[in-house]
Amino acid sequence: MLQQLSGVNIILFIAAGIQTVLILFIFAKRQIMRFTLRSREGPHIPIGHDTKKSFKKEINRKIQVIPRIQYEPHLDGYIHRINSTCKPASHFHRLKVVNDIKLLEFQIVQHENFYKRHPNENIRGFLISTLSTTLHSNGQHIIHKFCDLYEHARHDPSEFKNEEYEIFSKLLVKLVDAYV
Template sequence: GQTIALSLFLVLVAIGAIILIGIFIVIKRSIARRKSRIGRIVYTPVGNGAPKFWKQLINSQINSTVKVRTEPRVFCPSKSNLQNDASERNLGFQFRAKTVDLFIDLKEKIMELYPYFEAPPVRSIRDFLMSACSEAMLPKPNRELVESYCELYNRARHDPGAYTDVDYLRFLEIHDQLLKSYVLVFFIGNL
C-alpha cells in the first residue's frame, strides 16, 4: 500500500508542477504582450487632422519628385571650343554627346515658353515633341520628321552600334527644322 500511495503522491506533485509551470508561462506572456502594446507607436498618416489646404500642400511636396525633369548635359556650353580640339578617336562619342545636348537645348527652349508640357523623363521624347509640334511650332512639322528625330536621338543615346557623322548631320538638319519652327512661334508670340 505505501508504494501505491507514494507513486500516487508523486504523480499528483508532477501534475501540480506542470500546471504551475503552465500558469507561469501564460502569465509571463500576457505581461509581455501588455508591455509591447504600451511601447508600440501608433502610425498616423502625414497631415492627419490638418486642414485640407495643408494636406494638399504636404502631398504636393511629397509628390514633387514626379516634376523633376533633369536630363544630363554632356558638354558644357561655354567650353565648345575645347571639344573641337579632341582627338579623332572619340568622334563617335562626340557626335552622340552633341546630339543629346542639342535635344536638351530644344527641350529647354520649348519649356521656357510652355512650362506645362510634360518633358522627359515624365513622358517619352516622341510624346513631348508631338505635343510641342501641335502647340509650339509653326509650320507644324510632319510626323515622319519627328519620328526620324526621335529615332536618331534614341540611337545616339541608347544604341551601342556606330553613330557616325552621317547620322549626326541628318539629326542636325532635322533639329534645325524643328528649331526654326519653334523660333518662328516664339518670334510671333513676342510681337
C-alpha cells in the same frame, strides 16, 4: 525466389537502393537551394545583417529608390572641354545629340511655358504634344525621324557617324524654325 538469393546479395541490393535514394535526396536539396538563392533579389547575405532594425530599414529604403533615379545631363561644359578629335568620334557626336535635345527642350519651355520633360518621359511623345500644332503637314514625319536618330545616338550600340549627326542637325534646325 528469396531462397535463391544469398544473404550477401540481399544486403548489397538494399545498400544500393539506400545509396540511390540518398544521392537523389542530396541532388534535390541542392537544386532547391540553387533555385531559392537565384530567385532572391540582391546578394545572398542580407545587407545590414548585424545592424539595428532602423538602420536596416533605411538601407533597404535607399536601395529601393535606386531604380527610380534618372538623370539626363547638360553637357555644354563637357563638350567644350573635349575637342572633336576624341576617339572614337561617334561618342562626341552622341554627346552633341544629347546636348542638342536639352537645348531644344529648354527653348520649348522658355518660349511657350510648357512643362519640363521628366527624364523617363518619352521624347517622342513630348515633342509631338508640344510641336505638332506648330508644324505643317509633314511635321509628324520630321518628329519621328528626329526621335529615331536621337534613340539611335542614345541607346543603339552601333556607330553613330558624322553623316547621321548632320541629318540630326538639319532636322533640329527645321524643328526650331517651325517652332519659333
